Amino acid sequence: MLCTFLVQPALAQREFYHWYFGNRGAFRLQPGGPPAGVSGSVMNTQEGCASVADKHGNLLLYTNGEAIWDRTNTLIPLSGLGGSGSATQGSLIVRQPGSQTRYYVFAVEAVEQWTSGPNVAGFRYGVVDMSLRNGLGGMAGPSGVRVPLPPNNHAAEQVLAVRQANGVDYWIVVHGGNTNAYFAFPLTAAGLGTVPVVSQVGAVRQEGGFTASGCAKASPDGTQLAAAFYRSHFELLDFDPATGQVSNARRLDAYVPPSLGQTAYGVEFSPDGTKLYLTGGYQSLLQGVYQLDLTNNFACVKVDPYTTGAPYTGLQLGPDGRIYTAVCTGPGIDVITEPDRPGAACGFRTRAVVLPTGYVVFGITNFPTPDFLAPRHVALQGATRVCTGEPAAFGCVASGAAVVSWDFGDGAVEPAGTTRTVHLYTRPGRYLVGVTVADTAGAVLRAYHPVWVRAAPVVDLGPGEQEACAERPLVLDARQPDSVAVRWSDGSMTPTLTVTTSGTYWVEVRTPGGCRAADTVRVTVRPCIVPNIITPDGDGLNDTFVLRGLEPGIWTLRVFNRWGRLVNQTTQYRNEWQAHGQPAGVYYYELLSPRTGQRLKGTVEVVR
Structure with a gap:
């Protein structure tokens, strides 16, 4: 039986404690306390933002896809990336596997940047080495290196990182422009691979109609992708973290309100991957935040509290297991506190994060997924x-x-x-x-x-090796309370079993609740001769009480005279009693086996 218990989420990877976005907006997560607003950001961007901290939760870098700032809010020299702060998910920072100091900073172009010829912005990156500039970080080589994307080098407005099946490396996933191709580049300890896994699946992200915009996210287990095609529709796809292949695109039109699909913008999975959260909004068509239950026939329900719609745009799952959502041009951040739970139980809280300065424009911070999540x-x-x-x-x-x-x-x-x-x-x-x-x-x-x-029953048949007299059968006793069932090796179900032949015997007892106990013995049955007369006259013949067929040193012998007085008691009897000091006459004996509890009784005459 598998019993699963929900527990309070915990912060696991402090690399994702600092969130920088919008017009000088920022906050940080705090262990054991509410998120706290942060002042000092100099970034002004509509979307396309990313940040990263060290393992202790101290800010290292933030970017809008165009430039990179260090923890002192100073622009890192030569950090121009060539991307755009107007791209939906225009930037991403990923620590290189196997390194503690090197960070890949990725950027993609905005749809309004699309041009033909050699100046296509496309998909670009730079590498920041935190050991440079006295620990503030510097560019480890040229910045804005363009990665070819066939056939035209255009990139749609999304870049995401999905942990590979080996648990160490990443897939860096982007979507081509004016094509339906996904490109998954491996990021390993050796660097960014140059040969992507290409999957042509789903709708075309194109300039006309702006479907190249909109968010894309991976589920925390890395097996699904969700994509918003701005002002068109949402899609759900399968992803293979072992191969980087994307497949099985399904449009979600049949499950979401038409007005939501027509304004599609934000997507995010719940930590357990069973819920998908969606936002949509365009000009006056304000839709709010919706939850799609992937395990309940794609049941769709609005979860934010605004009846007339609200300007919700970006969504991001945090390392505390909560989903943070951007309210366009708002001075705070709304939070879904229990995103695994259905409907209103998801715990939607407005203005859960108050910003001391700045505000969200459209997008919120973009992080890798799903490996930063603490186990929930x-x-x-x-x-x-x-x-x-x-x-x-x-x-x-x-x-x-x-x-x-x-x-x-x-x-x-x-x-x-x-x-x-x-x-x-x-x-x-x-x-x-x-x-x-x-x-x-x-x-x-x-x-x-x-x-x-x-309570388990108790059954004890005595020592594993026992012997018995053929003339006096051994009774094995397994008596239990009335409610306990008894079953012997011969199939009988009586409390006791009489043994008359040599062999192995077992018994099993079982309570009504299913608790059981068992025991097994090996019984040797042989002829036994207990004398009924002894003549202790010293002639060497029949002088002592000799037990033939019974193993010496095992039995306890007690002898009583005719008035019932105990005249002899010998443990571990070895055939030595000769009625010393006793007159002739009839005596009563009792033989007891301490190992088996077997008793033999009779009379013996002493003749002098």
Whole structure:
């Protein structure tokens, strides 16, 4: 059984704590607190913005696709990229795999830049090395390097980064202009590959009608793409993070209001990939924010609070698992706090981020996806009901987990465990299993899982090797409370089993709740001769009480006279009793096997 528990989202990758956008607008995420507005940005851009911080959450760079600024809000020399701050998703900053200092800064042109000939802006990049300029960063080579895009070098207004299936490298995905081709370039420790994976699928992004504008995003697991074709429609596509191939384009016209599709602009996935959020707006056609439930027949519902529409444009999923949405020319940012939840439960909050200076124009900060997300779900695998003495297996599924600790609720803990563990409960009851997951950035998630432990039955047939007398059969006893079922190896279901022949015998007992226990014995049956007379006269014949067929040293012997008084008791009897000091007469004996509980009783006459 797989039980999934939603837990409070945690900040996992602090590289994406700083958001810079619009006309001098900026804010930063804070662990354990609300986002805080930031002053000091010198960037003025309509869209096409990106930023990045270090692993501690300190700002490093920001860009509008035209130039790059450092953390002191100073323009980095020779950082002209050749892109446009008017492109919908016109820029992106991605740290090169395997490096702690090199950052690729990508830019694409705006549709109004499209020209023919050698001056096509297209798709360009530069590399910033943070070890230069005393840690402020400098260009590691020429900036604005153009990447060819057949057939005309035009690029649509989107650039996105999707983590490859190996969990290390990226696909840098752009769309060609006046074509339906997606280009996926590998970004690895060796740099940006020059040979893209080309997928011709879906609609053409063209200059006429401005369908080259509009956002495109990847789902956090990297298996889907969503695309807005501005003032036309939305599409949902499949993406293969192993190959970079895009396929299976589906238009969403049938599921969204016509006016929303006709003004399509923003798209973003929920952290679990089950919801797709859409925005649309053009001039007076203000649509707002809509949620499309991808697991519920594409049910579409408006989730922002404005009944007459609002100028929502860009959407961006943050490392805290929330979606931040741009309100055109607004002084604040609205937030979807629980985007995995359907409809109004998604927790739409207006003006959740207040900007001390500046404002959003159209676009909001563009980040890679999905690897910066902290795990928002912890799944505990295993039965919710177990029996005492039965191994209870638990498994924790959470991406990016570096440290896992377990608390089993019965006083036992596993402080430095792995994602899979096994625990034995010795007492029945209800326990709450807790798992704590910490990632490499120090983010912590906790989840809890109730477990009901039922009492297992107990059955004990004695030692695994036993012997019995053919003349006096061995009775194996597995008596249980009335509600417990008993089944023997011969198929019988009685509380006891009488053994008359040598062999292996087993029993299984099972409670109504399914808890079971079993035991197995090997019984050797042989003829046994217990004498009924001894003559302790010293002639060496029949002087002692000799048990033939019974293993010596196993049995306890007790002897009573005719008045019932105990006259002898010997543990681990070895055939040595000769009625020393006792008169002639009849005596009563009892033989007990401590290993099996078997008792043999009778009389023996002492003749002198």
